[in-house]
Amino acid sequence: MKTLLLFVASLQLSTTYKILVYSPGLSNSHLMSNGRIADLLINAGHDVLIYKPELLAAANKNGSDLAKMLVVDMGLKEKWAKTFENYDDMIFKGDGMSVSEFLNFQKMTVETCDAQLKRKDIMEILRAEKFDLAISETMEFCSYGLFHHLNIPSNIVLSPGPLMDYMSDAFGFPAAPSHVPNYLGRFTDEMTYVERAKNLLATNAFTYMGRHVASLTTKVFRNHFGNDFPEIYELLGRSPLVLVNSVEILDFTRPVLHKLVYIGGIGMNKPKSLNKKLTKIVESGKKGTVLFSMGSVVKLQNAPLEMKSAIFQALAKFEDFNFIVKTDASDKEMAELASNVKNVYLESWVPQVDLLGHPNLKAFVTHGGQNSILETVYAGKPVLTIPCFADQFRNAATVIKKGFGTRLPSLSALTVDSLTAALHDLLNNEKYEISARRLSRMLEKKPVKSEELVVKWTEFVAEFKQLPELESYARQLNFMQLTSLDILVPFTLVLAVALFILYKVLHALTRLFFVSSKLKNE
Numbered sequence: 001m002k003t004l005l006l007f008v009a010s011l012q013l014s015t016t017y018k019i020l021v022y023s024p025g026l027s028n029s030h031l032m033s034n035g036r037i038a039d040l041l042i043n044a045g046h047d048v049l050i051y052k053p054e055l056l057a058a059a060n061k062n063g064s065d066l067a068k069m070l071v072v073d074m075g076l077k078e079k080w081a082k083t084f085e086n087y088d089d090m091i092f093k094g095d096g097m098s099v100s101e102f103l104n105f106q107k108m109t110v111e112t113c114d115a116q117l118k119r120k121d122i123m124e125i126l127r128a129e130k131f132d133l134a135i136s137e138t139m140e141f142c143s144y145g146l147f148h149h150l151n152i153p154s155n156i157v158l159s160p161g162p163l164m165d166y167m168s169d170a171f172g173f174p175a176a177p178s179h180v181p182n183y184l185g186r187f188t189d190e191m192t193y194v195e196r197a198k199n200l201l202a203t204n205a206f207t208y209m210g211r212h213v214a215s216l217t218t219k220v221f222r223n224h225f226g227n228d229f230p231e232i233y234e235l236l237g238r239s240p241l242v243l244v245n246s247v248e249i250l251d252f253t254r255p256v257l258h259k260l261v262y263i264g265g266i267g268m269n270k271p272k273s274l275n276k277k278l279t280k281i282v283e284s285g286k287k288g289t290v291l292f293s294m295g296s297v298v299k300l301q302n303a304p305l306e307m308k309s310a311i312f313q314a315l316a317k318f319e320d321f322n323f324i325v326k327t328d329a330s331d332k333e334m335a336e337l338a339s340n341v342k343n344v345y346l347e348s349w350v351p352q353v354d355l356l357g358h359p360n361l362k363a364f365v366t367h368g369g370q371n372s373i374l375e376t377v378y379a380g381k382p383v384l385t386i387p388c389f390a391d392q393f394r395n396a397a398t399v400i401k402k403g404f405g406t407r408l409p410s411l412s413a414l415t416v417d418s419l420t421a422a423l424h425d426l427l428n429n430e431k432y433e434i435s436a437r438r439l440s441r442m443l444e445k446k447p448v449k450s451e452e453l454v455v456k457w458t459e460f461v462a463e464f465k466q467l468p469e470l471e472s473y474a475r476q477l478n479f480m481q482l483t484s485l486d487i488l489v490p491f492t493l494v495l496a497v498a499l500f501i502l503y504k505v506l507h508a509l510t511r512l513f514f515v516s517s518k519l520k521n522e
């Protein structure tokens with residue numbers, strides 16, 4: 001604590017920057033994570049405003065108690081709610097998220113972008129602030145145009161989960177689909193031939209989806225401000241720095257550029273003690289207690305009855321464990337099912353970090369959102385992931401690769417048998433806990449703390465504004481140049497022709513030689 005205070009005090013001696021954090025209201029977990037960045041910068045002496053366009057009513061948190069807030073209703077709550085409602089089918093019946101489903105989400109962000117630009121009053125408030133720097137999540141493309149429009153001289157891109165494929169493309173990272181699983185994929189880095197083919201296709205599809213949505217967003221800006229407005233994809237690619245909400249030990253090892261900094265695990269507070277009710281539940285599990293939470297976006301109350309019933313039938317088989325299941329208070333079906341099962345407790349809200357930190361909490365069943373994964377790694381607890389959408393499948397694959405848990409392929413694969421088998425494996429195999437503890441210690445001993453990286457890099461970028469020094473020239477090259485095919489193809493052709501000619505000549509010479517020696521012998 002003392003060193004932290006000293007650290008904060010020493011930072012306050014430097015320049016104060018005015019920083020905008022762009023935090024679209026789509027999920028409480030993202031809002032909290034953006035808020036943690038804001039708080040960190042405020043504690044380092046900077047002046048931070050969080051601008052939150054309100055989109056989903058359920059995303060009702062601000063994420064920060066310290067930052068100034070500009071919360072603006074964009075009048076799109078119903079439309080956004082519909083977009084997410086359509087996800088229920090994908091989540092409960094589907095088999096992962098397709099690129100086209102992701103495209104629908106992205107198209108709503110383009111509409112949202114237009115709605116924001118129409119709010120000239122808000123734009124003027126933001127412009128008048130004369131920010132030194134802006135930070136935005138990468139879930140959409142609007143922010144890069146906004147920052148340009150607002151004359152903010154510098155920006156940082158914040159990736160809430162693993163880097164999306166179009167982002168690496170925009171920045172000019174070396175594409176490596178042979179061993180870097182795509183954002184929506186479920187492969188680990190060890191892929192079979194067919195998986196590599198699928199991964200190559202998906203990586204490219206996702207990249208082109210990103211380019212397409214960026215160009216739609218560019219159109220929105222050009223409609224408002226004329227055809228001189230720069231390409232959004234170019235603005236994204238030129239951003240001086242990318243902060244990724246993951247850690248090196250967790251993400252699949254991949255080629256990166258100098259402008260990428262891993263900052264996962266920031267602001268994770270030491271677990272606090274639980275309230276009386278939860279303490280009693282957690283401590284009364286004979287062999288321990290398991291937390292079952294599908295996060296803030298998946299609505300377990302909308303799951304089909306058979307799925308809910310399957311969950312309870314499976315959990316009831318583990319009599320020595322208590323289960324805390326997070327579900328909405330309005331869910332009568334779950335309440336009724338739970339009333340027949342002794343070892344299951346329903347909660348509508350859970351203090352996740354505090355629960356995971358309790359010594360008697362043995363494992364975590366989760367949708368595998370990035371923040372939940374980071375929190376469980378921080379606590380050193382093994383997980384069973386049941387991925388539902390977006391990067392959750394990839395996160396589940398990371399868990400398998402790093403050995404701290406198991407997975408079900410998707411929610412639709414959840415049956416009494418599959419859940420029982422996965423839990424049995426998780427709770428009876430010490431290896432998962434050993435790996436989880438090792439990762440937890442590694443996170444604790446990370447050579448440079450993520451908090452320090454965020455503050456120092458932000459100040460560095462704010463001072464120097466643009467960082468062409470970190471730009472990869474790859475962005476200027478076309479596909480043929482980038483892959484060196486423009487050299488390899490002609491070179492191979494010339495070589496082939498030369499070899500062919502050589503072969504023909506030798507062939508002719510040997511024939512001549514044999515013929516002449518034959519003649520001589522005769």
Ligand SMILES: *[C@@H]1O[C@H](CO)[C@@H](O)[C@H](O)[C@H]1NC(C)=O
Binds near residue numbers: 060061062069070071
């Ligand atoms: C979020 O910030 C706004 C604007 O300052 C405020 O009106 C609102 O009460 C805050 N909400 C929460 C949940 O703190």
